[in-house]
Amino acid sequence: MQKTLRIAHLYPDVLNLYADRGNVQTLLRRCEWRGLRAHVTCVRRNDELRLKDYHLVLIGGGSDREQALVAEELRRHRWEFKAAVEDGLPVLAICGGYQLLGEFYQLPDGTKVAGMELLDLVTTAGRPRLIGNIAIESPEVGTVVGFENHGGRTVHRHAPLGAVLSGHGNNGRDGQEGVRYKNVIGTYIHGPLLPKNPRLADFVLGLAAAYAGLAVEFRPLDDEIEWAAHRAFLTRHVGIKASS
Secondary structure, three states, rough: OOEEEEOOOEEOOOOOOOOOHHHHHHHHHHHHOOOOOOOEEEEEEOOOOHHOOOOOOEEEEOOOHHHHHHHHHOOOOOOHHHHHHHHOOOOOOOOOOHOOOOOOOOOOOOEEEOOOOOOEEEEEEEEEEEEEEEEEEOOOOOEEEEEEEEEEEEOOOOOOEEEEEOOOOOOOOOEEOEEEEEEEEEEEEEEOOOOOHHHHHHHHHHHHHHHOOOOOOOOOOHHHHHHHHHHHHHHHHHOOOOOO
């Protein structure tokens, strides 16, 4: 019997400010197109969280209040999370979820909210908000496009997800966006991140499949519509001529 890829979507009841459910649906559909069975469990606040049950964890973003509430919940699991990440658990953390991977993130009033301390990463408050369309070049998945909207300035000691081609990135200063550590991906690019970046979606699925021990051939899909959206965004909204 074929093994099922098990995905945990953490706290969609409070961390779904940027419609991260669309990213989950993209993962499911690309699995379906390849005949790969996948199942998503929505883990809500106060639900039991057993990370060993999953092959991929997705954390979205929320408001400052919601993130602070979730931070308390996640810190209860931080040692289990730390061990799982070191063991190779794939994690996709977007915007607020990305901030929660670090030591702390700072609210606009100066309050520091403790994160999970999975990565050597901190986020301080800043003005103005860093808002707008963004494109980055990732050494692993090529060009990634999307939208960023964050007041936090993040710095870390790990590899970035990519170099900023247009936009602000982690802090508006160092030309880097996101983070890569083991099988963890963090990014400020939210909204339809995976629908507009099919190569990134398949990369995430590839990490999850390998972690699950699944021998999956990631054959090319008929996803020209997704690529057309990617190229159109890059050309019209970022002003960069698409190469493919």
